[in-house]
Amino acid sequence: MNDSQPQAARSDAQADAPPRASTFDAAVAVEPGRTEIRTFERPPVTPSTGLLRVAITGVCGSDGPYYQQLPQSHGPLILGHETVGHIEEAGELARKHWGLKEGDYVALEEYIPCGHCEYCLSNEFRLCDATDWRLGGMRYGATGLRTAPGFWGGFSQFQYLELNTVFHRVPSHVEPRYAALALPLGNGIEWAYLQGGAGPGQTVVIQGPGQQGLSCVVAAREAGAAQIIVTGLATPTDQRRLELARQLGADHTITVDSEDVLERVADLTGGAMADLVIDCASGGTATVTTAIQLARKRGTVILGGQKRKPIPEFNSDTIIARFLTVKGMRGHSYQSVELALQLIATDRHQVRRMSTHMFGLSETDIALRTLRGEGVENAIHMTIDPWK
Structure with missing residues (x-):
């Protein structure tokens, strides 16, 4: 009798919990100068991978060439690599490797390094060949749908997480739109x-x-x-x-x-x-x-x-x-992004003034056209909120 009551309590709690969404939306760059909103099935998570619930993703100037030209070698892809969100789901090996748990608030780097070459072992993972798409490597926001499971960009409600993802913890009081300044800063x-x-x-x-x-x-x-x-x-x-x-x-x-x-x-x-x-x-x-x-x-x-x-x-x-x-110069180091988050957290030098515009997922094209002077005016750093 005593053993069955706790079990019943756990069952009730699980029954009250909202079910995880089985589908999600993303803005997919389908041809030069155009994205479209597509709905995808939520991918399964393996012991060594995870899924990020995207809170917001910054629009980087480097998104512009992909949007305008969309190299055929990449095919349709989900752009966006200045991603901030919460760990939605993670396999056991991934949690141990990352030192993170589900619900943690993080900012991602675009690099997906190998983890074992001389550059990775000397903390220069941005130089790792595995991060260079010109050499067949992968990066968040620059890897196409044809590379399974395909959800490698931040202009999406969920983003797939590879084992060697580079994370930064974000202070809980920092709004996502400001945390998205971490990579450019x-x-x-x-x-x-x-x-x-x-x-x-x-x-x-x-x-x-x-x-x-x-x-x-x-x-x-x-x-x-x-x-x-x-x-x-x-x-x-x-x-x-x-x-x-x-x-x-x-x-x-x-x-x-x-x-x-x-x-x-x-x-x-x-x-x-x-x-x-x-x-x-x-x-x-x-x-x-x-x-x-x-x-x-x-x-x-x-x-x-x-x-x-x-x-x-x-x-x-x-x-x-x-x-x-x-x-x-080639991007940033882990140290520089950590220092950036410290400045953002305290708004030193009024750095948050750089965040000027937020768009919903359906407005992704407007934000990307702004990079070439055809969208909104007075934009510095723009962000995409995939839940709007």
């Missing part, structure tokens, strides 16, 4: 501070006032840089972003259409030029040449904005003559 911390070495007494020039450039402003200010200069265009979009750059901590902004950037930086530095130059501008290659010209002797140049084309008549002698350090 992590890039800024990686580029300006951990790799660029920004610090007290230095002049830092940041080319391009987009998500990454603004994140570099925050990182340089947090690192104690003496003078932060941000360059941009005369377009209304860039002018609004330059204003935000000043709010986030930039000391000076330069409109390159109407000002000679080399002369202005020389004037602001007494002719010494910049200790650190970070090129975050997308598009043309001219900013690479300008970045090298802006750096002082023994200075550092960080190249973060992909040009997707060679630099014509590039003169490497300038690098030698000025004894420069030039680094190409």
